[in-house]
Amino acid sequence: MESLTLFNFSGQFYALLGAALAALAGIGSAIGIGIAGEAAAGVVSEDPNKFGQVLVLQALPGTQGIYGLLIAFIILIKVGLLGGDGMVDITVSQGAYILAAASPVGLVGIFSAIAQGKAAAAGIMLVGKKPSELAKGMIFAAMVETYAVLALLISFLMINSITF
């Protein structure tokens, strides 16, 4: 059937798709850091001395992208793409396992980083008004991190338990 042959990719393709999906968490990080960066510029435009403080907050939504990168690397190592010996043979279902395992860190990463960017922007404004409350602003933004970490954990556990 036509529709079946359309999806008649190899297992290796699905594995790479998984790695790509994990790396997409970077989209969220970029948006999140962008939002926080705009807010940071707003604060610095009035008080350039706050640069150091707001920079810490701006960087917080960046972690999701790093988690995505980490999972993508693990997948690439697992399928032998980074070993130098060429990709190992994997079945379609093994490839699909990897794709499924990568999805938590990719999807949760995108949305949590955007949400974290907003929380970080609010924290940056908090620092603008009350510079001594930097730590509290960081905690509020860092709370969002929990869910990115949970997704990373699940993705990691799943990939680790897939055997070829």
Add this chain to the structure above:
Amino acid sequence: MGREKIYPFAVARIRMLENSLLTEKTYTQLIESKSAMEVFKILSDAGYGGESSIDVKNYEKALSNRLAKAYSDVKELVPKEHFPDVFLLKNDYQNLKVLVKSDISSINGENYLVGGTTIDIKDMKEAFETKNYGCLTENMAQAITESYEQYAKSQSGQAIDNVMDNAAFKDMLKVAKESGIKFVENYVKSLCDITNLKSYNRIKNMKKTFSDFESVFVHGGTVSLDTFKKAFNADGASGGFKETAYNDLALKMDEGFTVFEKSCDDYLMAFMRDAKYKSLTVEPLLAFIYAVETEVKTVRIIVNGKLNGIDTEVIKERLRDAYV
């Protein structure tokens, strides 16, 4: 996920500018100062008047500069948006009133023209003199023609004010609707209702008739003329608003004129204070303009009170709630 537009830079900058707003503590200092000179000194220290120090001669200028700066700060932050105009339009219409009235009375009203407008005063004057209303809004052009007609009929300056006020609210509502921002729309509607409630209270106090109220009623609010009519005919001034959102506010009418006028401003300030908990959307920008407007109003009350040797307690009663 919200579909509202977000303005992280603008809001963050406004939050920083909010640091320059006078605080409750400064107000207390101002009220308790012994003389107007002391008031001017505190204001200078708080950044009013920029480089030059403030005195009796230039304090009005310093106050209007403060307002103009707030308007332009917000406008600069959101150059593509028109919603700050809901605050500026009233100044446009104030100028139109001045122009029409000075034309009719042939008294030069130059001193009564105010800044902080959507249309440059020079352009407006030129449009007015050449009768070429291209740069004005449709409602403004209509209001000019209509105010002359109404004046010809009634020979009263009040008629001009009524026409202009109604047109002002029409324009404000239009801007608010076009912005698509609920907060702006609700603000204009509340402002409309509050304006009507104030006129209602004044007319009731002056023991005038309902038709007098009808002539100053501005359209666009949530409280209908019908509700006012029922309230007007009921016993007591304040009882007829139970089914509206303004019942608590209306009850203040019984506590006297000054208390009610202050409560009206405080009601709008309470509305604006919601913006304190918005971190990315547009509300804080509007609230900032309102906060500065209120600040200037409050400072003016204090300065005038001190200049005229009015008792500290009396001034205190009239103070508006501050934003911060």
